[in-house]
Amino acid sequence: MKGIRRVLALVVAGLLWPVGAAAGLDAGGGDDGVRLLLNGAFGSRPGELIDIDVRGVRERGVVRVSSPAFGRPVELTPYEPRTPGEGPGHHARPAVAVDARPGSHPLTVEAGGRVVARDRVEVAPSRRPRFTVAAAPGGTLRPGERLWMAYDDLYPGETGSAFSARSSAFRASVPLVHDPGGSDWHNPRLFSGSAELPPGLADGTYRVVLTGPGGRAIDERPLTVRAARPGDRDYLGRARGPALFGGPEAPAPDEARSYGHTVAAGGTVHVLWQDEAPDAGEEERLRATSPAFVRPVPLRRDDSKAGDGRDPRYLGPARVREDLAPGRYPVTVVSHHGRVKRTGRLTVTGSGASASVDAPSPAVLAGAAAATVVVVTGAVLLRRRTARPPR
Numbered sequence: 336m337k338g339i340r341r342v343l344a345l346v347v348a349g350l351l352w353p354v355g356a357a358a359g360l361d362a363g364g365g366d367d368g369v370r371l372l373l374n375g376a377f378g379s380r381p382g383e384l385i386d387i388d389v390r391g392v393r394e395r396g397v398v399r400v401s402s403p404a405f406g407r408p409v410e411l412t413p414y415e416p417r418t419p420g421e422g423p424g425h426h427a428r429p430a431v432a433v434d435a436r437p438g439s440h441p442l443t444v445e446a447g448g449r450v451v452a453r454d455r456v457e458v459a460p461s462r463r464p465r466f467t468v469a470a471a472p473g474g475t476l477r478p479g480e481r482l483w484m485a486y487d488d489l490y491p492g493e494t495g496s497a498f499s500a501r502s503s504a505f506r507a508s509v510p511l512v513h514d515p516g517g518s519d520w521h522n523p524r525l526f527s528g529s530a531e532l533p534p535g536l537a538d539g540t541y542r543v544v545l546t547g548p549g550g551r552a553i554d555e556r557p558l559t560v561r562a563a564r565p566g567d568r569d570y571l572g573r574a575r576g577p578a579l580f581g582g583p584e585a586p587a588p589d590e591a592r593s594y595g596h597t598v599a600a601g602g603t604v605h606v607l608w609q610d611e612a613p614d615a616g617e618e619e620r621l622r623a624t625s626p627a628f629v630r631p632v633p634l635r636r637d638d639s640k641a642g643d644g645r646d647p648r649y650l651g652p653a654r655v656r657e658d659l660a661p662g663r664y665p666v667t668v669v670s671h672h673g674r675v676k677r678t679g680r681l682t683v684t685g686s687g688a689s690a691s692v693d694a695p696s697p698a699v700l701a702g703a704a705a706a707t708v709v710v711v712t713g714a715v716l717l718r719r720r721t722a723r724p725p726r
Contacts (some may be wrong), residue, residue, distance in 0.1 A: 479616030
């Protein structure tokens with residue numbers, strides 16, 4: 336089951352909720368200096384939204400976008416500079432017309448009575464409503480794993496918003512809602528939600544039923560659940576740790592060690608846990624415990640290292656109790672539903688006697704890496720159109 340969480344995330348982001356292709360490019364056939372950025376203009380279905388951002392228009396007055404894909408001209412709303420060094424712009428988020436024909440449609444931006452930018456909008460055919468249950472490769476989930484679901488009914492004549500999913504595998508019915516500020520902003524008729532399967536859920540195949548207003552059943556999908564068994568890679572996994580880091584001697588996860596790390600009473604230490612084959616059903620419940628800690632420490636997956644071939648790793652900061660006597664204290668992680676137990680040792684000195692200081696939060700470490708990816712990706716998207724992932 337190694338990598339299932341990453342696979343599910345890709346399924347959710349790439350198949351269930353495909354954000355329209357972010358295409359930013361300099362306007363062709365218009366004014367120099369005018370930039371037209373389209374997000375969602377490649378393969379959008381009738382009813383989907385397209386984000387239009389125009390920058391560098393010098394003319395005063397109304398700025399409009401016209402395209403057969405929209406059915407009528409769209410007036411853009413002016414906005415002031417959002418960041419230092421960025422000029423004012425004009426923005427709108429119109430929907431593809433319900434009767435728009437599939438194919439490529441021209442798009443023009445007009446200001447001051449003349450065209451200042453051009454591009455094209457690619458329209459895809461309408462698609463019948465679809466209920467999707469995202470499972471791991473092979474369609475099997477582990478007890479305790481999180482299941483993602485979505486209902487896409489962007490189709491002429493579909494109405495209503497009170498959708499939910501129910502199953503004997505769930506603790507309760509799961510509401511499916513639309514998040515206009517999330518990754519599915521472009522599709523106003525996409526409703527999604529998730530459920531964490533109970534850790535003790537019995538093996539078997541369960542029905543996941545989509546219900547609409549009034550509890551009416553609309554569709555259903557099968558869900559197969561099977562706990563890890565002897566011989567499965569994730570039955571015992573291949574764990575390393577817990578290792579500890581933080582402070583000048585071991586400031587980063589790559590320098591963490593299971594024995595010999597020192598911290599002052601009242602200070603902070605960071606816990607690292609690695610597993611070549613983690614149990615996907617307990618990734619949200621891994622904890623590090625120690626009599627030296629103020630409370631058990633949740634260990635969260637560090638996805639900043641997901642693409643470099645390393646084993647999945649989990650991080651969490653722990654506050655050390657201020658009233659501790661100097662000495663060595665055990666730090667324990669129990670995983671694979673109690674089948675694996677590993678213990679490291681933390682050396683605690685008197686308050687203020689250690690050179691150890693708080694290390695950056697693992698969330699900050701991961702966020703810095705993610706920010707780098709976003710900046711690089713954004714630069715690429717501003718230079719060329721990228722096709723939307725296949726639906």
